[in-house]
Amino acid sequence: MQIASIDNLLKRNQLSVTDSRKKILELFKEHNGAMAHSDIEKKTDEKFDRVTIYRTLQTFVEKGIIHTIPTPDNSVLYALCKDSCSSTGHHHDNHVHFVCDNCNITYCLDSVVTPQVDLPQGFEPKVIDVVVTGICKNCQV
């Protein structure tokens, strides 16, 4: 993604264009997969305050630029949303996530649609999160 395009993404979402936001968005664009808060801290060489990174991630989630991923080990992961994500809260409801046991990369499988789930009488579903754990295409023998 071009620099201009990152600036536009921020402006489109009524966000000031700042160093930390640009850098963190760049990281998401470069990195093929989801990242934890600590990953971002390391990859930015502690150039930004921990608090700034927390607030930036929060802001991005609120705006629907990134989404959180529930993981089997309950760590918090973030990944870029595709254009289809709306900015109204839950953004991780329409695609499946895949966590590789081997390389530990978390993929957003945008092409895989969340399956239907038959719930017992009286349960009204709103959001369905699916996380698949296994071996990814790059780690097959």
Next chain:
Amino acid sequence: MQIASIDNLLKRNQLSVTDSRKKILELFKEHNGAMAHSDIEKKTDEKFDRVTIYRTLQTFVEKGIIHTIPTPDNSVLYALCKDSCSSTGHHHDNHVHFVCDNCNITYCLDSVVTPQVDLPQGFEPKVIDVVVTGICKNCQV
């Protein structure tokens, strides 16, 4: 569940029968849904050390007595395993979890079988976690 039955559950798993373990198991039996570490701390009136509760939960997970649930907000929840759970690591792989937006109770829907997911070429699934968020049967209007 009777007291004797709780004692047996512990003995069956080669665990010493202690106050904290009995009390925590009782809580799980009484409570209709999943609990977080902090819930347990509160419900035991801080009678047991935080560390003891952490270690008890860990032990129970290892023995397959309880299992962890990945939640959309990435907090750690624990729930009792049904008899079908083996004690070999992943215990939350065969049923769907439901989190109620209203009362916040997390249900293990043992009757609902995890749906099949069609993955892209090269992705080998092992465990499929499904968490559904919505309104539960007790909170319908």
Next chain:
DNA sequence: TAAATTATGCAACTTTGTTGCAAATCTATA
């Protein structure tokens, strides 16, 4: 370019989770 708005960094704090170790409790057995 100056005023107004917004974001950042710092300090201090809370919550959550971990580790080592001595004291207490539990289990098995004599």
Next chain:
DNA sequence: TATAGATTTGCAACAAAGTTGCATAATTTA
């Protein structure tokens, strides 16, 4: 049922993760 040996607990100390208030710095608007 008393006791030796094993297991578990509680404490202290720490580490990691996340939050809040506020002054300063950067960005936007006009």
